[in-house]
Amino acid sequence: MLGQRARYLCGDSGxxxxxxxxxxxxGGAAIEAPRSRRRPREEACPRPAALATSSGPPAAEDVxxxxxxxxxxxxxxxxxxxxxxxxxxxxxxxxxLQNLEDACDDILLAEDDCLMIPYQIGDVFIxxxxxxxxxxxxxxxxxxxxxxxALESRVESIQRVLADLKVQLYAKFGSNINLEADES
Numbered sequence: 001m002l003g004q005r006a007r008y009l010c011g012d013s014g015x016x017x018x019x020x021x022x023x024x025x026x027g028g029a030a031i032e033a034p035r036s037r038r039r040p041r042e043e044a045c046p047r048p049a050a051l052a053t054s055s056g057p058p059a060a061e062d063v064x065x066x067x068x069x070x071x072x073x074x075x076x077x078x079x080x081x082x083x084x085x086x087x088x089x090x091x092x093x094x095x096x097l098q099n100l101e102d103a104c105d106d107i108l109l110a111e112d113d114c115l116m117i118p119y120q121i122g123d124v125f126i127x128x129x130x131x132x133x134x135x136x137x138x139x140x141x142x143x144x145x146x147x148x149x150a151l152e153s154r155v156e157s158i159q160r161v162l163a164d165l166k167v168q169l170y171a172k173f174g175s176n177i178n179l180e181a182d183e184s
Contacts, residue, residue: 072165072169080181083159086155093147097144097145100137100140101141104137104138107130108134116128117129119137
């Protein structure tokens with residue numbers, strides 16, 4: 001609901017837009033009013049002068065959206081979502097890699113060479129010597145780094161596809177489309 005602010009219905013053009021006076025109007029708050037609540041075309045619009053002369057963005061020109069255009073927009077959205085997922089996965093793997101590096105450092109600092117170190121394999125901990133554990137950690141770090149590199153290369157390839165789609169979509173739609181990521 002729009003709150004207790006004065007509500008009015010634009011009747012001069014029959015547009016059927018429900019607006020709000022005050023700070024919401026300056027922010028561009030307007031919603032489509034149900035047809036049953038629209039005023040007849042003959043009534044004057046009670047819109048305040050400030051709203052009638054507000055300098056909003058110019059009316060966007062109508063551009064036909066073809067099936068191919070919609071497919072490109074959908075592909076852009078899917079790839080943007082996929083990049084976000086991949087970046088999150090990369091961050092998780094980087095934290096895991098940092099944990100493995102910390103474990104390697106802790107083993108190197110251990111003073112007792114005879115110490116048996118528990119190493120988790122699945123759900124089970126198996127005790128190994130420092131040297132064996134160090135080798136297993138190095139192997140795990142190497143595998144994890146390869147996974148990170150593979151994910152980063154996938155992100156780069158998707159970014160190239162997105163850049164190409166941006167060029168195509170902005171060429172057709174210009175300022176009528178926003179393909180920039182939100183900073184939220």
